[in-house]
Amino acid sequence: MTDNTVTKHPLTLLGLGDMGTALARTWLAAGHPLTVWNRTAAKAEALAAEGAAVAASPAEAVAANTLVVLCLLDDASVGSVLDGIDLTGKDLVDLTTGTPAEGRRRAAWAEARGARFVDGGIMGTPAMIGVPASGAYVFHSGSRALFDTHRAALQVPAGARFVGEDPGHAALFDMALLSGMYGLFAGISHAYALIEGEDIAPKELAPLLSEWLGAMGFFVGNAADRLTSGDFTTGVVSNLAMQVAGSGTLLRTAEEQGVSAELITPYLELMRRRLAADPVAHAGEDTVGAITLLKR
Template sequence: MTDNTVTKRPLTLLGLGDMGTALARTWLAAGHPLTVWNRTAAKAEALAAEGAAIAASPAEAVAANGLVVLCLLDDASVGSVLDGIDLTGKDLVDLTTGTPAEGRKRAAWAEARGARFVDGGIMGTPVMIGAPASGAYVFYSGSRALFDTHRAALEVPAGARFVGEDPGHAALHDVALLSGMYGLFAGISHAFALIEGEDIAPKDLAPLLSEWLGAMGFFVAAAADRLTSGDFTTGVVSNLAMQVAASGTLLRTAEEQGVSAELIGPYLELMRRRLAEDPAAHAGEDTAGAITLLKR
């Protein structure tokens, strides 16, 4: 047995959808002994030729190794698949998409059954898994001891970023970044809708839009600084009063172009509400102050 073989930690993977299959193939390619189980057996059998051991049941798969990774449909599926299985001494890594509350509840559930638990949020798509240059990584939170023990194996499919011992923080980071992404997609979608039917090719607007959005990236760090300090006015170059006044142009243009404002309207309304709350106090702020209105 070579030193290389010794260092390859064996593990179990439950769930072989597109993401689970990508994870499995990456671990197998890296030489990790892998036991897999999937509700639809054919997906598991397809990995046998690549070296995977196929378990006939979730219980058999869990019993095979100390490290058990879950990549299932949802949190309810995790509970259903592991129901009645002895988890004593197991290290569970749950890469199933879920909410922060589900992560915390599942951690308590696992610990009550004698297992250590880490929740994960995958920042990437299946095609990015196992491709170092893709930029994919996974947020992990929960048992630091579990993460430290298995970090080398967890870093094989994608980068690993531990974000705290609160089991809900991996999902919270995941959803926060995805929410920012969809907000960006909303603005991009509105921009392309505005030029539809005009003598402006989408491919000509695209580089201009990318350049502009890149230039606006400073807002992320600036907003974090302002939310931390509570100072929304120092160094402002485009104040809230001006931006609220100018927002009418965006809405009128959308109307003229026959485009719904449903993607940008809520944010413009949030700015208006912040200003209306106390015009004297908020007129000189930048738009980061509007974030404070979102917390219920």
């Protein structure tokens, strides 16, 4: 199939921040008729030159097409921008960053107004949008019928992954992955802080740190298996008691190097609490058991 035979799907985009603009340019480059609106109208001028139709108001933009994509500041902005607009028969895809609860509430809100709804979580930065090799993709959850109808258009800027009909799941997957990312960033930051002032260049540590973290990637699958089975003891190589005992060395090293341990202390304390709760039962466990203490 050549590009000329692919149906060019018309759509509306509300919100032209850095991410919204990147999305818009990708759809325009792929030949999809696009109507845009932004609260600060000047941001739409460059897109108009690239072929976008610029709406004077959110209502005009929504009326232009069945598929309406939102990429706004927050969930409150979505409600404010769409307030009083007739959404009957519209398909709303909300790519605004939000929480699972916000996604579920917004889905109910949209459906009460006669619209189908899909929430989205973008896994990527604006620079990654429209670049197939970047690995960027978008989680989608909510109306499966909406997703199936518009999938061809939705996957133009980045890969489209449907993760269920619960509208909150796209945000939940999004936040789960970002939480893992920030935890990783915290450990990396602590590692670089330890060598600051020493005769060790950051670029000397970098390949070693990258290699080590890659080797430790097995923890992701290991944790999933143990949380699923509830078995925290079979096949353990480095048990909880040993890791808690060894954690003191990490803390003393940070103190000697004049580095705050605030980025790593929370996880070390979680392991200590798990062991202290029942030293006999938990000593031989994998550290995965500490995860069970996080649920309130």
